[in-house]
Structure formats: C-alpha cells, structure tokens
Amino acid sequence: KNEVEQSPQNLTAQEGEFITINCSYSVGISALHWLQQHPGGGIVSLFMLSSGKKKHGRLIATINIQEKHSSLHITASHPRDSAVYICAVGDVGDMRFGAGTRLTVKP
C-alpha cells in the first residue's frame, strides 16, 4: 500500500463544475503540499498545509490531521484548470508523493 493515496486517478468535468480531489496518507507528517503540473511538465505549488484550511481564489484545500486526509476543491472549474494535481507529504525534509490526479475540464 502506498504511503500517499490520491483519488480519483482521472477526472473529467464540465466547465463550471465543483471538483474535489482527495489525498490520504499513512505516515506522520509536518506538512502536506498540493502541487499542479500542466502538460509540458512544470510544477507549481498551490498550497502548503499543516492544519485547517486555506483558500486562494477558486481553490480551497483542507487537511484533517487526525484522519490523515486532505482535500483539494476547485470551485467554478475552467478549462485552464486542466492539469495533474499531486499531493505530497513530508516530515523535516523527507517527501513522499501521491500518483497524481489528471483533471480535464471541458468547455
């Protein structure tokens, strides 16, 4: 069993839909990151969470430390949100990654 599990693996949505991507982990962590990777490969950090909830524009990320679970929500999805979303967890300097969720938003 992987230490970081993401679901779903693939997700197709219509523009405007509310999207949720889930991440569960089995190790002790000091932080959880949500990353975005567009076709062409560059990786951008969306959120770093150690507790609670954060919001940037249409993106919301939550973490439940006790349940070892995090969710990334996208409100009013747009085709430019099409990308791979990766959950990463770590302690001190060590990091483990989920397999990623490939999101396609159709106009």
Add this chain to the structure above:
Amino acid sequence: EAQVTQNPRYLITVTGKKLTVTCSQNMNHEYMSWYRQDPGLGLRQIYYSMNVEVTDKGDVPEGYKVSRKEKRNFPLILESPSPNQTSLYFCASSLRGIVGELFFGEGSRLTVL
C-alpha cells in the same frame, strides 16, 4: 525575479559518462531537494539538503551524489549514468524546509543511452 534554475534542460548522454545537473536558487532558501519523475512511478525524492553542508538521502538515492557547498547551489551528480536513470528531474527549494512553500525548477529531461 525569484526562481530556481536548472541546467541543462535537456541532455542525451551515454552509459558511464559522468554528468552534473546544476540547480541554483536566488531566494536565499535553506532547503533544496532533487526529485525524479517517471511514468507510472510519479515523483520520488532523490536527495535533500536542509542547509549548507547538510544533505540527506531521499527515497531513491542510489546512483546519485549531491553537494551543498553554498546556499544557492545544489548540483546533482551522476558519476556513472545508466539507462535506468533516464528520467525527468526536478529541483526545488524552500525557505523553511518542507513547511515552507516549494519553488520548483523547470525540469531537466535526461536520456541515458
């Protein structure tokens, strides 16, 4: 502009020919790290450094070396590359270890023949 710069971006080499992939950041970050990304395996951490002269192994350190002689640079060294090191490599940095925002380089696509 705040950035993490990797070089080379693309490289085709042959088995056994030593190579170095450089990573440099201009944000005075203490933490730097190397990852490789492979289809079906995702991202995996190779080495990381919490500060100058402090390096630690990640998940897949075999076949790689690193050094951190100065804060801004964290080169990845493949002393005798093999075809199984063909991969897309990313460097990242953060002000405060993994509890800070991560900044990624653009990636280096390495092919070992």
